[in-house]
Amino acid sequence: MPVVVFRRNGEVYRDEVKENTNLVVRAGIKQFPYPHLRYECGMGKCARCACRVLAGAERLPPPNWKEKKQLGERLGEGYRLACQLWIEHDIELEQIEPLEQPAGA
Numbered sequence: 001m002p003v004v005v006f007r008r009n010g011e012v013y014r015d016e017v018k019e020n021t022n023l024v025v026r027a028g029i030k031q032f033p034y035p036h037l038r039y040e041c042g043m044g045k046c047a048r049c050a051c052r053v054l055a056g057a058e059r060l061p062p063p064n065w066k067e068k069k070q071l072g073e074r075l076g077e078g079y080r081l082a083c084q085l086w087i088e089h090d091i092e093l094e095q096i097e098p099l100e101q102p103a104g105a
């Protein structure tokens, strides 16, 4: 089973998930990474769920059009929308808050 490592606010959360898992769907039913994952629409419209992929990015499918629209240049920095990812392998993600603020601000 895929192991998900989720980082936020200096904390590290780790759990196994079933293959083909969507982390926003899981959080919606109060399973890991609830309550740590920030999200809102679950449909690729708000970018609240944006995460930087620290490991495992090479095994993800290419970004879909919603991710391209929401993330723009941040795609090149390794960001993806968690609500648009179905996890099938080990992955490490980081959610930085707030995403809108430039690094170091």
Ligand code: FES
Binding pocket: 024, 039, 040, 041, 042, 043, 044, 045, 046, 047, 048, 049, 050, 070, 081, 082, 083, 084
């Ligand atoms: S939760 Fe809104 S874009 Fe993912």
